[in-house]
Amino acid sequence: MAVVPNLILISLFCTFTVELRADCSRGFISVRQLGANPTSVEHAVVGKGNQPINAISLKDNLEAIGAKVYKDEKVVVIKDKYPKARYHWLVLPWESIASLKALRPEHCELLKHMQEVGDRMIQQCADAGKLGFRLGYHAIPSMSHIHLHVISQDFDSPCLKNKKHWNSFTTDYFVDSQEIISMLERDGKVSVKDGTGELLKLPLRCHVCRKEQATIPKLKDHLKVHLPS
Numbered sequence: 527m528a529v530v531p532n533l534i535l536i537s538l539f540c541t542f543t544v545e546l547r548a549d550c551s552r553g554f555i556s557v558r559q560l561g562a563n564p565t566s567v568e569h570a571v572v573g574k575g576n577q578p579i580n581a582i583s584l585k586d587n588l589e590a591i592g593a594k595v596y597k598d599e600k601v602v603v604i605k606d607k608y609p610k611a612r613y614h615w616l617v618l619p620w621e622s623i624a625s626l627k628a629l630r631p632e633h634c635e636l637l638k639h640m641q642e643v644g645d646r647m648i649q650q651c652a653d654a655g656k657l658g659f660r661l662g663y664h665a666i667p668s669m670s671h672i673h674l675h676v677i678s679q680d681f682d683s684p685c686l687k688n689k690k691h692w693n694s695f696t697t698d699y700f701v702d703s704q705e706i707i708s709m710l711e712r713d714g715k716v717s718v719k720d721g722t723g724e725l726l727k728l729p730l731r732c733h734v735c736r737k738e739q740a741t742i743p744k745l746k747d748h749l750k751v752h753l754p755s
Contacts, residue, residue, distance in 0.1 A: 626665065
């Protein structure tokens with residue numbers, strides 16, 4: 527994937543593209559969606575002192591797209607526009623890394639930083655005390671730029687619509703952040719098991735009690751039993 531200075535283009539499903547444009551010297555980040563993408567914000571500008579064309583204030587911008595964004599010199603955090611739970615953030619590095627298979631030992635510190643940032647997002651969450659969270663990666667990501675999911679375990683969201691959505695977060699298709707870090711430290715690379723994609727076709731099972739449900743509506747109705755009061 528070609529990368530020009532301060533610009534990362536991310537392909538989604540080989541159909542959609544998200545543009546992350548960073549101008550660190552001016553101290554701002556622009557995140558823009560190109561095309562209809564189920565897992566990104568439409569547009570956000572983050573930082574101080576930037577006045578891009580037709581820009582509105584940071585507060586108004588984030589409110590307009592429903593996104594809470596954090597950034598530092600290594601990563602940017604985006605609130606998933608189509609969250610699969612009450613809280614669902616994506617932590618993306620500025621460095622262009624296509625997938626888990628592209629990770630190398632020198633990326634360990636970056637992954638640890640991404641996990642630390644994800645942990646801080648959870649700590650700042652008002653419902654952290656009653657909702658469980660997981661931090662992890664899809665074994666076969668939909669976005670050709672590595673990203674860490676930080677997601678609450680209520681899965682109470684209208685955007686969770688099908689078996690693929692469910693199984694991508696509740697089977698071994700979703701790999702814990704610490705497991706990825708440990709694998710990279712131990713083996714020098716991250717391996718994805720053959721047949722991992724078939725996990726998306728598994729029956730719908732509650733992630734708490736493992737009871738099988740016939741349809742997504744029935745699963746969602748069942749999940750209400752496990753929601754905190």
